Amino acid sequence: MGKQYNTCKNCEENFEEGFLFCPHCGQKTKEELTFGVLFYNTINNYFSVDARFFKSFFPLLFKPGYLARRFIEGKRLLYLHPAKLFLFVSIVFFFLLTTTVVRNQVQEIDTVLKKTLEKPLISDGLKTKTQQVLDSVKIDSVLLPLKEKNISEIDRKRAKTLDSLLSGNASNETLYKAMGMDEDAGYFKRKFYEQSLKFYKQRNGGEIYEAIIDTIPLSLFILLPIFALILKLLFYKGGAYTHHLVFSLYYFSFLFTIFSFILIVNYFWDTSWIGFLLLLSTYFYLVIAIKRFYKKGWFSTFYKSALATFVYLMIVIPIAIVIISLVGFFFY
Structure with a gap:
């Protein structure tokens, strides 16, 4: 009886049956995409960034939907894990936000309050x-x-x-x-x-503002899955919820990369039009990413992209802002 061979989904090399891990690249041979699998690598190696980051960065910016599609297809070791990429990019963004914007605004708010608040x-x-x-x-x-x-x-x-x-x-x-x-x-x-x-005694509006900003990273652990849920409702035939979550992780990684670029540009040059164009690009990026990932027609893609954006920006984000502001005020 001849030997039976399997093909690795990641490196596409053949190997004999019985291996738990691919002998060529090390990926598990049988691995269902669950919540545990999705976040295992991130928890196991929280901050490590290797060559896969640089291999992932170009397609993240210029090939919308490509990384998410490859990850769903089983190419999970060729590129940086989506949760790890999102964490790294968001940490960089909030570091830039704190050092270039928040710190100065906190001082300005406190100064204005102490001078003008009778x-x-x-x-x-x-x-x-x-x-x-x-x-x-x-x-x-x-x-x-x-x-x-x-x-x-x-x-x-x-x-x-x-x-x-x-x-x-x-x-x-x-x-x-x-x-x-x-x-x-x-x-x-x-x-x-x-x-x-407490506020009446100290006039520390800047401290409240800082507490609100500090709450935003934690809120993303709720806001991002909500975006994935919206996609799941719009593309209910587009696979398991974890597939939509993978797409959302990569898309939010792109968003925070663009936001970081905007902070850097605004720090050196006062050119609001560049920031506007970069923000506008995030919507067209979403349209193209959805088109490639879900493989829908252009009309369906534009319609559902616009609907997802509207629901998220007009309903989810305003509610989140109110809740984040209240949490920041109650616990500053």
Whole structure:
């Protein structure tokens, strides 16, 4: 009986049956694409970058959808693992963002606040409720002068009261009460007043901004899979969810590479039009990548690319910004 041979999906060399790993390139001979397989290499060797990075960089930029398609086809050792590539590129981007933009903006925000912020608004709810009451009652000759006063004066009086309590080393509970917090306030409402008081004392808007920026990398572990889910819903016949996740990892790697280029260009030259063109290129890159990866017609590709972009930018990202801002404020 003749020997049975298998063909490696990665290097396409033949080898005898029974090998767990390809004797030519070392890739597993039988490996289903699951979550565990997808992230194993990243966890096993978190920050290592070898020659495969440079081999992956050119097709990442100039051959949309190529790396994702090759990875799905089984070529998993020829190029850098998609999760590892994404982590490396995103780390470079956030390093550039912190050193070229965030650090200066934090200082500017704190400087502006300390110079221009006379008294922060203690309670937006107070202003709204007070105005509603004044609007609802019958204004006579006695109440009219009160209504005509700017409600910000009331805020200033409350701020003055709060300053007096602060100078007298009043307890936080007394300060919260002066700010308008109910005694039976729940955890989140109490936390809001705690952070508001902290901001009132320190005027550290830059620290809040920095906390928001620090939250963004963690949020990507949710935002990226959501993008993959959108693709799964649009291309439900396009394979398992992990296939869409691989595509998303490579696409987001491209996005952060472009964002890094924009930061570098803006650091040396004040040319906003270059940044605009680079941003515009990300959409056309997505269209071409989807066309090549999912092998659909041009009409379907344009339609679904536009729909995925709209849903992600108009629905997912705004919600994410609100949540990230709240998390940054609550935990700065």
